[in-house]
Amino acid sequence: MPIHASREDLHNPKGLFYEIMDKCFDAAVLVDTDLRIIHHSAGAEELTGIPTQEAAGIHIKDLDPVSDFQKVMRTGQDSHYSFTVVNGHNCIQHLIPIVEQGKVIACLGGILFRNLSFLKKILTEYHDTKEESNFYDSISRTETNYTFDDFITQSPTLLRILDKCRKLAPLKHPVLIIGESGTGKEILASAIHVAGRKNSRAPLVKINCSAIPTDLLESELFGHEKGAFTGAVSSKIGKFELAKNGSILLDEIGEMDPRIQAKLLRVIEEKEFERVGGNRLIPLKARIIASTNKNLYYQCQQGKFRSDLYYRLCTFEINIPPLREHREDIPLILNHYMKKTGLTMRFSPKAMSLLVNYDWPGNVRQLRNVVYSLDILQDREIIGEEVIREALKLEAPRPETKKEEEKMELFQHVASKEKELIIKTLRETNMNVALAARKLNIHRRTLYNKIAKYEINLDRQRRSNENGN
Ligand SMILES: Nc1ncnc2c1ncn2[C@@H]1O[C@H](COP(=O)(O)OP(=O)(O)OP(=O)(O)O)[C@@H](O)[C@H]1O
Ligand SMILES: [Mg+2]
Structure with missing residues (x-):
């Protein structure tokens, strides 16, 4: 009108x-x-x-x-x-x-x-009709996707990981991304999708496997036909179909119910699937990217995740280390988000030291949120340690608490103990990294990262082990 x-x-x-x-x-x-x-x-x-x-x-x-x-x-x-x-x-x-x-x-x-992803989220709930599913489809394509440039890092380990992701992006194989919450799994998944897609309008469709009850997950993923179960009043297209020749991101795959894991394995092997209650085979065109913050290998050992599915997914396994394992990136990421938010203040040396030495359980997302929380202090030129303490919910130092150097000593002490334990376990397992990782209950890649970080020379250790030193 x-x-x-x-x-x-x-x-x-x-x-x-x-x-x-x-x-x-x-x-x-x-x-x-x-x-x-x-x-x-x-x-x-x-x-x-x-x-x-x-x-x-x-x-x-x-x-x-x-x-x-x-x-x-x-x-x-x-x-x-x-x-x-x-x-x-x-x-x-x-x-x-x-x-x-x-x-x-x-x-x-x-x-x-702005917020096109929010609109898309609403539509995922209501795309029953053809018209709505077309609209959803268009939004999937329109939503801003991350690229490798959005992943900020200067850490050699992460630069190597980015390089690997760039190389595997054009291939059609499934990719498994493992990392703690907030480490950038979704950024990498999206960047791999964007770099690998043949058509710039191919969508990336995301689904959080832990957020949807098992009974519904199957139909969310594969769709259903009208009357497939009580309440299926109309047919519904699933995420695999919506993803078309783009990518489907199965977030938190570690939480997926074993029954759906079995179906997913079949889909990956046979490259086709059926809607729930349907009998038409639909070819799988989308690339599968799975992500989790769980150690899937360990989950398999415990019988919580199917090892056959894990082996299907782990051909291209990307392990993103937590932020505390690449602290050199903290000032860089901080600056990136300061610039993005238009903040110009500087940090006092003590504030910066707090930021760099903090363990960041929420990883980069938490660091980003700390920057966002500084937005209301725009008029300050210098951010002192008290602001950072408050943002990180750290207690103010009491007179008897350790000074910065002593804390550093503690940090070094922990590191040296960790190194000792790694060497001991490697020797016990005859330098078998996979076995040692299992004994230490960490992922193999994490152990490799630590071996590199502590500059443990495997050959030398092997020789001295053989000589009984
Ligand atoms: N390397 C990075 N460079 C810049 N920003 C990052 C980086 N890693 C994470 N972020 C920021 O943190 C936010 C969270 O990242 P992302 O959603 O990819 O984490 P995630 O690993 O998928 O976490 P979760 O397991 O909680 O879903 C991103 O939106 C981005 O703002
Ligand atoms: Mg995520």
């Missing part, structure tokens, strides 16, 4: 029109019949990177070469929710003609580019 307005309204910065543009859309742009911008909102400034006062007069095709503004003005008909890319941002836009006395005098573009 067109909006009825006068030419005056289009040029009145204090009028209701401009206010609506600012407040009702993530971004909005008003374009005249020559396709030149009359006004763009504060949000559009963020979207396009062009200051509002410099936007007037710019041709809309310079910003969005495939836009439908011309068509909307010619036909006088709205263009409903089309998907487009502006300045690298994926957007959903709705174009509405503006009419004065029956004549189109301009066109308003209302644009959504």
Whole structure:
């Protein structure tokens, strides 16, 4: 439906029109019949990177070469929710003609580019009809995906991991990503998807296997036919179908029920699946990326995860170490998020030392959230240790607590004990890293990382073991 307005309204910065543009859309742009911008909102400034006062007069095709503004003005008909890319941002836009006395005098573009993943989350619950599933599908493609550039690191171990991910990205094999919460598993999964997809519109569909009750998970993954079970009043397309020739991210796969694990194994082996209650075989086109914060190898030993499925998934296993194992990245990631948030304050040496020595149980996500929490202290030039203590919920040092150097000593002491224990276990297992890792109850890759960190020379140890030293 067109909006009825006068030419005056289009040029009145204090009028209701401009206010609506600012407040009702993530971004909005008003374009005249020559396709030149009359006004763009504060949000559009963020979207396009062009200051509002410099936007007037710019041709809309310079910003969005495939836009439908011309068509909307010619036909006088709205263009409903089309998907487009502006300045690298994926957007959903709705174009509405503006009419004065029956004549189109301009066109308003209302644009959504924030929180598209939230909209997608809502749609995952309600994509029963074909139309909704198409919309979901489009949003899956439109949602901002991470790339390798979003994974901030300078740690040699992680740079090697990124390199491995880049190499395996073009292959179609399943990938297993293991790491504690907040270590960046989803960033890597998305980056592998983006780097490996043949078609830029291939979706990455995510599902959290622990968040969905087992009874529902099967139909969420594979879909169901009408009447497949009580309550299946219509047929429903599953995530594997939605992912098409893109990728499906099975998050928290360690929590998957054994019955579904068995079905997933069959799907991986046979490369096809059926909807629940269906009898049509649907080819598996999507790439499977699984992630977990559990030690799946250990889970298999305990009989909690099928080892045949684990061996299918672990051909390409990526182990992301926790942040406390690559502390050199802390200042870098800190700066990255400070810049992103527009914060310019500096940290006192004590504050920085607290940040670097903290163990970060929530990993990079927690570090990012600490930066976000500094947003309200924008007027400070220096962030002192008391702010960081509060953000990290650390107690203030009491007089009798250890000084920084003593703490360092404790840290070194723990490290040297850890190194000793690793060497002892390696010797006991005749330098068999896999066996030693099992005895230490850590993952093999983690043990390799620690061997590298402590510069343990396996050959030398092996020789001295043989010589009985
Ligand atoms: N290496 C990194 N560089 C920059 N940001 C990172 C990095 N790792 C994680 N983050 C930040 O932490 C957030 C959480 O990362 P992500 O969702 O990938 O973690 P996860 O390992 O999947 O955690 P969970 O197991 O809780 O799902 C990201 O949105 C991002 O902001
Ligand atoms: Mg995750």
